[in-house]
Amino acid sequence: MTYKLQLQELEKKFGSKTVLNKLSLDVEEGEFMVVLGPSGMGKSTLLRTVVGIENLDGGKIIVEGEDVTRLPPHKRNIAMVFQNYALYPNMNVYKNIAFPLKMIGESKDVIDKKVNEIASILKIADALHQNVTTLSGGQKQRVALARALVRNPKLFLLDEPLSNLDARVRYDARQELRKLQQELGHTFIYVTHDQTEAQSLADRVAVLHNGTVEQIGPYDDLYEKPETTWVGSFIGEYPMNIIDGSVIGREGSQIGFRPSWVNEGDDGIQLTVQLCQAAESGFFIMSTMDGKSITIRVQKRHKIGSTMKFSLRRYNVYTDNRLVEEFGK
Amino acid sequence: MLKSHNLKYIAFIIPALVYVSALSIFPAALSVYRSFLTPGGSYTFSNYSALLHYGLVKALIDTMLVSIGALILQLFLALFIAMIMVKPFRGNRLFSSLVIIPYGISTVVSAFIFSQIFSAVGGYANSFIVDFGFRPIDWVATSSSSLSVVVIADYWKNTPLVALILFSGLSGLSPSMYEAAKTDGAGAFRRFFSITLPNLAPIMAIALLIRGVSEFNIFALPLVIIGYNPPLITTLIYEFYQTSSTTIYYSYAASTILLFIILGYASIVLWKGGAKSYER
């Protein structure tokens, strides 16, 4: 099977700091790939090397089977939407969108047709002759997207494109972006630190940690069976609880479980309630065990300071922080 | 340390680097080299010994006096101007424009004007003096009065730049500092000496350094106003250059001396400035 994009052992250092550490990743045609990771983990650097504005210290970038590692950005035909949209303030909306077409020498008629087409898809046709500095955040994001889409590139890279929007606008923009990608069938690589975005947008999510892909797969897989304890504690609204295996007789390993994977009962593991939070799905009890904080979800409210017991309906077993067994699935 | 991808960008700087090197380092080196040559092309120190005979030392001292005098006068005036420029008052823009205008006036024009004000006989300055019933002064009669005229003429073109530099320094001082001082009961003089001056000192130093070098190289102004009498180091060099194909070698020698004075001054400044920036 051929991939749309193959990244092979990418390496990048800034001074003595390793940002990309033999990072490999394959992206399929038409896929919405979300690269998820905490801030400062090299997500933006990854996109910048793929698009060609940052040089690599090692590794290969292959687009549609062709090695583009040494090509300058303007010869790669990859579009990118920057976090701050990078609209050209010296041009109006129309000229911004037309710019990539002008660069490949399209005729005036073609440019006009394509710009109007993409503008109506993105509902910015009315703003075409506005100055970009007068646009709202949502409009700026659309213009940036239109500029990326207009020339039909091989690949789209998006660097936290929704992070500058208000919560409400962001929600709508997310839905639209997903719909747009599915309708047009483009390949998207989308970088974010926001798990909700990853969850609602991605076909697959690549979790970035220490400059490399720690785990890749659909969001639900990452949630259900994180392959490392780090992914477990990173993914999810509440981190996966990781406790010493000895509590259930599995010496020498660790066990991980989500807050909802427990049954409250008369025997099992005992804890003291330190906090009890009501939510739609029940009550979240927070406590500490061997100095580590744990969170479980139960159906009854408990008083702070009281003790309770629970058993594990389901858990993952980790040895040396790596998943070795799933239990109770 | 240069990273490899930096090399690509250094290529953009190279034309400018080559340009300034070819047109300044190379000629300067040529000057130094030729200062040790006779017109026939053999090596000699005679160019330097001839300079002593032609009054090099006095020219240097006079240049120094003019530089120091001009710096003090300009700094003094510029400080007043800058302090008025930062105050909000009706007429501020008019005032700012008026005092900035001389910055755009050609040195030769300004020299011409001052030569009309301070002429040997008559002149506009003497008109005042005579109007008030005093005896007119021959401004170019003595070496010291000639130098004073140069110092005075120099304020016009060069004070505006110093004022602009000090103005940017003053606008950077926070008003809350002054309000605090006022609350503490500090009067205007107290505020000036314990807040304005110490905080302005670094930028004043910068202004002094920039102007210091230029003052030492002052050329057009003395040439037009007082000619070659008394000579400053630059007019001395120019006179040698104009006189004959032999004396041009004296001008190389004098140029070399001027060059090393400036280089010495600049390295002291850089060394001091560098030390300061490390302290921060």
Add this chain to the structure above:
Amino acid sequence: MSVNSSWKSNLPLYIGAIILSIIFFYPLYVLILITFVPAPLNNLSPYPPQIPPGFTFYNIIQAYSALDLTGPVTRSFYVAMMVGGLSLALGIPAAYGLNKIGVRTANKFIIFFFLINMMPGIVVAIPISVEFLKLGLSNMYGVALAQELVVLPLSIFIILGGFRALPRDLENQARVDGANLPTTMYRILIPMNRSAILVAFLLSWMTSWDEFTYAVIISPVKSTFPVQLYNYVTRAVSFEASAFALTFTIPVIIVAVVLQKYLKSQSFTGGLSS
């Protein structure tokens, strides 16, 4: 602080402003006097009047008809244009490169450029004139090439300030959108940095228009306006010379006032960060 604070409290301020205004306006006033007061009235006594006793355009007319004005002015204009153009041709790429290599390294280059700038004009001008004579450059081209030395460091510095104020991703975006470096330069970077570039050009232009040392040493005959003025002054044709000086000072005063607004407001560094 309010603009309308009472006259009384502002009195020392106004007195200071008026005194300084007089000190700075007086030389210009003298130039106007010499230009517009009829020559005979000025010559009645060696002590010329401070208050104009008469008014005439005769001096100006005389200056325009008797002296060669168009030659030096045209030459000055072309030289100033060349110097301004060279500042941009050398300064824009240099500033672009300096903006890319990191502040620390860039500052070392800047210091080098300004050190070169400290080199005394006359020290450099004499050997240059000797070499230029051999190369056939003892003309306006030679003057422009030499004057560029004076203005290049400041031009680079000003344009660099403009580039530093631009959002970095704009250039990247243009590269991603398919523009090569020259196109990015021409379509994005230069238009976005136009105020700094304009200021650099105007400053270079003005400096060249005023420059005397290189002009007089490299091309003493058929030279620029300041050299020509110097020649007239030494030949003691002061009324004509003053008319000459005044007419060609006016455009530069305008440029200076325009630039002062830019320099005072520093809009040329921060105005484009949107």
